[in-house]
Amino acid sequence: MLGYTVRRILQMIPVLLGATFIIYALTFLMPGDPISALTGERPLPEATVMQIRQAYHLDDPFFVQYGNYILGVFRGDFGIDFFGRPVLDLILERLPVTFALALTAWVLKLFIGLVIGVYGGLRRGQSGDHFALVFTVLFMGVPGFVIALGAQTYFGVHLGWVDPAGIRAGWPMAFILPALVMAFEAAAGLARLTRTSLVEVLRAEYLRTAKAKGLSPRRIIWGHALRNAMIPVVTYLGLSLAGMLGGAVIIEAIFNIPGIGGLMVSSINNKEGTIVVGIATLLVLVYLVFNLLVDLTYGLIDPRVRI
Amino acid sequence: MSTAHEAANPLLEIKDLRVEFATRQGVATAINGVDLSLQRGRALGILGESGSGKSVTARTIMGLLDTPPAKVTGGQILLDGEDLLAVTPKRRRELNSASVAMVFQDALSALNPVHPVGRQIGELYRVHRGYSPAEAKKAAIQMMDRVRIPVAASRVNDYPHQFSGGMRQRIVIAMALALDPQLLIADEPTTALDVTVQAQILELLTEQQVENNMGLILITHDISVVREVTDQVAVMYAGRIVENGPTAQVLSEPAHPYTRGLASSVASEELKGQLLPAIPGSPPDLLNLPAGCAFAGRCHLANQQCATEVPELDEIAAQRHTACFNSQEVLAHA
Numbered sequence: 001m002l003g004y005t006v007r008r009i010l011q012m013i014p015v016l017l018g019a020t021f022i023i024y025a026l027t028f029l030m031p032g033d034p035i036s037a038l039t040g041e042r043p044l045p046e047a048t049v050m051q052i053r054q055a056y057h058l059d060d061p062f063f064v065q066y067g068n069y070i071l072g073v074f075r076g077d078f079g080i081d082f083f084g085r086p087v088l089d090l091i092l093e094r095l096p097v098t099f100a101l102a103l104t105a106w107v108l109k110l111f112i113g114l115v116i117g118v119y120g121g122l123r124r125g126q127s128g129d130h131f132a133l134v135f136t137v138l139f140m141g142v143p144g145f146v147i148a149l150g151a152q153t154y155f156g157v158h159l160g161w162v163d164p165a166g167i168r169a170g171w172p173m174a175f176i177l178p179a180l181v182m183a184f185e186a187a188a189g190l191a192r193l194t195r196t197s198l199v200e201v202l203r204a205e206y207l208r209t210a211k212a213k214g215l216s217p218r219r220i221i222w223g224h225a226l227r228n229a230m231i232p233v234v235t236y237l238g239l240s241l242a243g244m245l246g247g248a249v250i251i252e253a254i255f256n257i258p259g260i261g262g263l264m265v266s267s268i269n270n271k272e273g274t275i276v277v278g279i280a281t282l283l284v285l286v287y288l289v290f291n292l293l294v295d296l297t298y299g300l301i302d303p304r305v306r307i
Numbered sequence: 308m309s310t311a312h313e314a315a316n317p318l319l320e321i322k323d324l325r326v327e328f329a330t331r332q333g334v335a336t337a338i339n340g341v342d343l344s345l346q347r348g349r350a351l352g353i354l355g356e357s358g359s360g361k362s363v364t365a366r367t368i369m370g371l372l373d374t375p376p377a378k379v380t381g382g383q384i385l386l387d388g389e390d391l392l393a394v395t396p397k398r399r400r401e402l403n404s405a406s407v408a409m410v411f412q413d414a415l416s417a418l419n420p421v422h423p424v425g426r427q428i429g430e431l432y433r434v435h436r437g438y439s440p441a442e443a444k445k446a447a448i449q450m451m452d453r454v455r456i457p458v459a460a461s462r463v464n465d466y467p468h469q470f471s472g473g474m475r476q477r478i479v480i481a482m483a484l485a486l487d488p489q490l491l492i493a494d495e496p497t498t499a500l501d502v503t504v505q506a507q508i509l510e511l512l513t514e515q516q517v518e519n520n521m522g523l524i525l526i527t528h529d530i531s532v533v534r535e536v537t538d539q540v541a542v543m544y545a546g547r548i549v550e551n552g553p554t555a556q557v558l559s560e561p562a563h564p565y566t567r568g569l570a571s572s573v574a575s576e577e578l579k580g581q582l583l584p585a586i587p588g589s590p591p592d593l594l595n596l597p598a599g600c601a602f603a604g605r606c607h608l609a610n611q612q613c614a615t616e617v618p619e620l621d622e623i624a625a626q627r628h629t630a631c632f633n634s635q636e637v638l639a640h641a
């Protein structure tokens with residue numbers, strides 16, 4: 001187990017390098033000049049421009065820039081922004097907000113997705129199942145931001161149940177609407193996966209055995225079907241928590257939530273490449289860690305892959 | 308059927324059982340009037356080519372058919388006089404495993420992959436007899452000992468995938484025998500195993516059957532197994548029993564052309580262990596059964612009567628029945 005974990009952590013290094021390289025290259029290629037963005041397109045004296053470019057190593061070759069950056073990352077140094085603040089501090093300051101949003105959304109999604117999926121799986125082909133199918137298709141088909149804007153206008157502006165934007169109300173009230181939007185968006189996929197997996201398991205030979213043993217339907221479902229049906233779902237759930245962080249970035253912008261999403265958007269607008277790369281690198285890192293956690297906990301539910 | 312005394316009180320009696328499947332193409336008549344009878348402590352072999360309805364019969368007895376697509380359209384299954392097709396779901400659950408149990412073909416898929424084997428055996432004692440977890444575990448270890456799993460106590464918490472194929476099938480047998488059922492149905496219990504293990508599993512099954520005076524129904528493609536293990540044999544064709552009787556007699560002097568086709572080609576010792584021989588032609592379409600004898604299309608004795616009338620399963624000698632208009636001729640040429 002320990003050896004496996006260490007090996008997996010070492011395997012993360014090349015993945016992290018590859019991912020950050022791509023992100024770094026993309027930011028490097030971002031159109032526009034960071035310095036003119038910084039000054040609001042007003043011309044600066046040539047000497048000042050030179051000085052800034054030098055301070056931020058903007059004239060070094062790409063590979064040197066990337067190399068310096070990645071060496072810093074491994075030391076926990078994500079660079080500084082144009083105002084001299086460490087990027088890591090900026091991110092860490094806002095990360096709790098994003099985590100709160102993503103985690104709330106994830107728990108809601110877990111509940112909604114599992115309930116709909118299990119219900120559809122048990123009532124396969126009946127009206128409840130058809131309803132669940134329509135529901136999932138609807139939420140999978142409509143783009144997330146449309147649902148977000150719609151919910152914001154209706155519940156926030158028209159009905160006034162919650163603030164349409166901002167986090168003045170604190171957790172949970174300020175988070176409930178954006179989290180619900182994210183949850184429903186993502187629950188559709190979870191519901192489908194759960195349903196498919198359960199339908200598959202219900203056909204399994206060992207459920208026939210359970211019936212031959214004279215077990216009650218309830219015992220057959222709870223004791224024998226659901227845990228097996230959850231095996232593929234667990235992988236998905238773990239990774240989706242990481243995915244939720246990515247989803248939060250978009251939702252935060254719409255609901256004006258001061259998490260890393262807002263930071264990301266403003267940094268892109270200001271051509272602050274270091275911050276963009278920093279956030280992306282951190283998200284990749286979180287994703288990899290979750291992936292590892294999923295693999296390590298997988299054996300708890302499926303003894304066949306126990307390490 | 309058999310002697311007057313035995314026939315009065317059989318363990319299992321199936322009367323005119325009929326099962327249909329709703330399929331895309333139409334209604335398939337999988338079981339088309341099956342009659343069977345089995346005495347306590349006896350072993351009955353069921354032979355028949357693929358698709359003849361052996362597994363559907365077994366599953367109907369166990370109440371394991373998926374309805375739909377399956378539908379029992381007629382008949383009775385009397386276990387100790389109680390009609391299994393008429394009992395309430397609750398009574399059905401009481402009887403399953405406690406009175407009638409089943410050993411499945413593929414032990415790996417028959418066992419739940421995420422539960423330790425001891426728990427899967429122990430569950431029977433928990434549910435049917437209200438044992439505590441500790442008692443159930445103890446009983447499970449005893450069962451594992453009884454089917455001769457080495458060092459059972461140390462393996463009780465292992466998972467199905469940690470056992471070899473033969474040991475897994477022993478676990479499935481332990482589960483089937485746990486509540487001392489009166490009737491055990493084994494549907495091709497050794498097909499998934501290699502030859503040396505097959506013999507051990509069969510030995511275990513017969514030994515347990517004799518020791519516990521259980522009725523055993525053994526479904527197989529292997530005539531030599533039927534010969535060695537069973538007292539009675541029933542031959543199925545297109546959802547009907549076409550011949551039954553004492554195993555040795557039926558296999559040495561078949562009275563039905565289909566049985567003769569099966570038996571003659573494995574008469575010699577070299578062919579021992581081989582699966583059922585292929586008989587020229589193919590079974591009838593279950594969606595569209597012929598008006599007369601279902602075997603007519605492949606039978607060299609078929610005549611006008613065979614094409615229009617369905618032969619009944621008639622007594623042709625003591626304890627022997629066959630469904631063929633020309634059985635005397637078949638017997639004469641044996």
Ligand SMILES: Nc1ncnc2c1ncn2[C@@H]1O[C@H](COP(=O)(O)OP(=O)(O)OP(=O)(O)O)[C@@H](O)[C@H]1O
Pocket residue numbers: 328329330335337355356357358359360361362363364376593
């Ligand atoms: N789920 C099902 N849906 C439709 N038809 C079915 C289904 N299960 C069985 N049948 C029909 O019942 C017939 C008998 O099947 P069964 O499984 O009893 O055959 P078998 O004698 O056990 O064959 P084998 O030796 O291959 O195990 C098949 O030919 C098939 O047409």
Ligand code: SF4
Pocket residue numbers: 563564565600601602603604606607608609610613618630631632633634
């Ligand atoms: S009844 Fe006729 S067709 Fe059927 S097996 Fe006998 S001889 Fe052949």
Ligand SMILES: [Mg+2]
Pocket residue numbers: 361362363494
């Ligand atoms: Mg079968």
